[in-house]
Amino acid sequence: MSATVFTIANQKGGVGKTTTAINLSAILAEQKIKTLLIDLDPQANATSGLGIEKEEGGSLYGPLMGEGQAMDKIKKTAFKNLSIIPSEVDLAAAEIELAQKPDYLLQLRTVLQPVIESDKYRAIIIDCPPALGLLSMNSLVTADYLLIALQCEYLALEGLGEILRVVDRLHEAQLTNNSKSEVLS
Ligand SMILES: Nc1ncnc2c1ncn2[C@@H]1O[C@H](COP(=O)(O)OP(=O)(O)OP(=O)(O)O)[C@@H](O)[C@H]1O
Numbered sequence: 001m002s003a004t005v006f007t008i009a010n011q012k013g014g015v016g017k018t019t020t021a022i023n024l025s026a027i028l029a030e031q032k033i034k035t036l037l038i039d040l041d042p043q044a045n046a047t048s049g050l051g052i053e054k055e056e057g058g059s060l061y062g063p064l065m066g067e068g069q070a071m072d073k074i075k076k077t078a079f080k081n082l083s084i085i086p087s088e089v090d091l092a093a094a095e096i097e098l099a100q101k102p103d104y105l106l107q108l109r110t111v112l113q114p115v116i117e118s119d120k121y122r123a124i125i126i127d128c129p130p131a132l133g134l135l136s137m138n139s140l141v142t143a144d145y146l147l148i149a150l151q152c153e154y155l156a157l158e159g160l161g162e163i164l165r166v167v168d169r170l171h172e173a174q175l176t177n178n179s180k181s182e183v184l185s
């Protein structure tokens with residue numbers, strides 16, 4: 001059975017994306033659900049939050065640029081059933097370099113497909129950076145479900161409208177995983 005991919009996104013900063021990603025991953029793992037947390041934010045807060053050292057060459061940057069496999073970037077954590085693909089600062093360059101690739105919105109899905117189909121994980125959680133750049137867009141294209149972390153305040157609604165419009169445009173372009181794609185907010 002292939003893994004279900006959840007992405008946690010919001011272009012607003014400091015709204016609880018990483019906290020949700022870490023806690024959701026930990027709870028799923030605790031429930032004996034084999035879970036992979038993917039830190040797609042160059043800030044690497046989910047990586048340090050799980051006590052993993054940032055390591056040069058340890059992120060998805062290489063695979064996204066056509067060098068190496070995502071599977072080789074997976075690290076065990078201190079928690080049973082919970083693994084991580086860490087981030088490090090070079091992912092910031094991917095934000096720019098992805099734009100030069102053909103199919104620049106499909107790169108993450110392509111890179112993660114072997115992991116998704118590997119039978120090793122039932123849940124994959126992606127922690128996004130606070131921007132609607134190419135890393136977040138790739139994550140939206142890869143996901144089966146989108147969780148929007150949100151602070152309950154008026155201005156947050158403007159940001160919410162923006163990300164939902166992006167999801168609509170990706171749907172229209174038939175880039176999302178249409179068979180299962182849903183927004184959970
Ligand atoms: N549900 C919550 N209630 C109150 N505070 C929270 C909640 N979730 C997270 N926080 C706090 O809000 C701060 C920002 O959280 P977090 O780093 O998870 O946000 P983020 O959206 O990932 O930030 P960034 O956009 O920089 O990646 C942290 O200090 C965290 O402890």
Ligand SMILES: [Mg+2]
Binds near residue numbers: 017018019041045
């Ligand atoms: Mg974060």
